[in-house]
Amino acid sequence: MQIExxxxxxxxxxxxxxxxxxxxxxxxxxxxxxxxxxxxALRAHGRGKAVKxxxxxxxxxxRFGEHRMFExxxxxxxxxxxxxxxxxxxxxxxxxxxxxxxxxARAAILSGDYFLVVLDEITYxxxxxxxxxxxxxxxxxxxxxxxxVMLTGRRxxxxxxxxxxxxxxxxxxxxxxxAGIPAQRGIED
Numbered sequence: 001m002q003i004e005x006x007x008x009x010x011x012x013x014x015x016x017x018x019x020x021x022x023x024x025x026x027x028x029x030x031x032x033x034x035x036x037x038x039x040x041a042l043r044a045h046g047r048g049k050a051v052k053x054x055x056x057x058x059x060x061x062x063r064f065g066e067h068r069m070f071e072x073x074x075x076x077x078x079x080x081x082x083x084x085x086x087x088x089x090x091x092x093x094x095x096x097x098x099x100x101x102x103x104x105a106r107a108a109i110l111s112g113d114y115f116l117v118v119l120d121e122i123t124y125x126x127x128x129x130x131x132x133x134x135x136x137x138x139x140x141x142x143x144x145x146x147x148x149v150m151l152t153g154r155r156x157x158x159x160x161x162x163x164x165x166x167x168x169x170x171x172x173x174x175x176x177x178x179a180g181i182p183a184q185r186g187i188e189d
Contacts, residue, residue, distance in 0.1 A: 021147040022165040023140050027123065027156035030170030031188070037118045037150045038066050044148075045075050049115035053077040054105045056098055057084055057121040065186055080104070084124075098125035102136070112144035123153025126160075133157055
């Protein structure tokens with residue numbers, strides 16, 4: 001490790017542009033995409049902003065840690081799917097659930113009722129061909145000026161990256177799972 005001297009002057013100038021809703025993307029093979037999105041949702045909720053979280057791959061009855069906490073905080077989170085594809089009993093039904101869920105999410109985005117809409121794990125139904133990419137892109141373009149949208153998941157389509165304002169790629173450097181350690185409740189629900 002190299003020791004650094006802390007900066008003594010602000011390392012950037014304050015932007016002069018207008019405040020507006022942003023399209024944010026967390027993608028890549030590393031951990032933390034959803035966790036980061038949930039942190040953003042908590043930050044907005046803590047400021048009294050209306051937030052809605054949609055999880056495209058979780059079942060509506062899911063009770064992971066984030067569901068329990070968001071319920072306690074009164075922050076809406078909704079599972080739209082039937083689990084990851086390898087758990088699905090019927091991939092056609094999985095696609096239909098994704099399309100039905102997208103209509104809910106699309107309506108929430110376009111309504112302008114929410115400061116932030118999180119589309120957790122939406123990249124999977126996109127890359128599986130279950131959701132129309134053009135409609136998702138059009139919704140992002142047509143959303144009310146004050147609505148922020150956070151999209152998460154691996155292999156985010158380049159077309160979404162191109163319209164996004166902020167894109168973060170999570171890179172796996174090392175993962176306990178690869179060393180034979182199973183997921184830990186409360187860390188990787």
